[in-house]
Amino acid sequence: MPTVSVLTKNDQEQIVSSGEYEVQKDQILFDQLDAQGVKLPHGCLAGSCGSCRMIVTEGSELLSPPGAIESDTIGNLKMSNAKKYPSDCDLRLSCRVKVIGDGKISILPG
Numbered sequence: 001m002p003t004v005s006v007l008t009k010n011d012q013e014q015i016v017s018s019g020e021y022e023v024q025k026d027q028i029l030f031d032q033l034d035a036q037g038v039k040l041p042h043g044c045l046a047g048s049c050g051s052c053r054m055i056v057t058e059g060s061e062l063l064s065p066p067g068a069i070e071s072d073t074i075g076n077l078k079m080s081n082a083k084k085y086p087s088d089c090d091l092r093l094s095c096r097v098k099v100i101g102d103g104k105i106s107i108l109p110g
């Protein structure tokens, strides 16, 4: 079963793990983490506001490819915030992503 490690930054801006969760394949990542008590930032839950953005630091190949709505939103986020989200940053939207493969995924919300 795939696992998702949810990362956070501590006071020194170092990345630390705040928990690891088993998830089902072919289900929306946001919904699966929410059901396990992980409250990720969110807004529209439809792929357009970008509030649920997350940086995938590991296992991006285990995630569904972005559709048109997600690609547009990510493109806008990167364009308006290039310092925080450089072009090689694997930015995704948890309300659109599905896990499609077995293995470990690590995400940094925000």
Ligand code: FES
Residues within 6 Å of the ligand: 041, 042, 043, 044, 045, 046, 047, 048, 049, 050, 051, 052, 053, 073, 093, 094, 095, 096
């Ligand atoms: S909550 Fe709005 S894009 Fe995911």
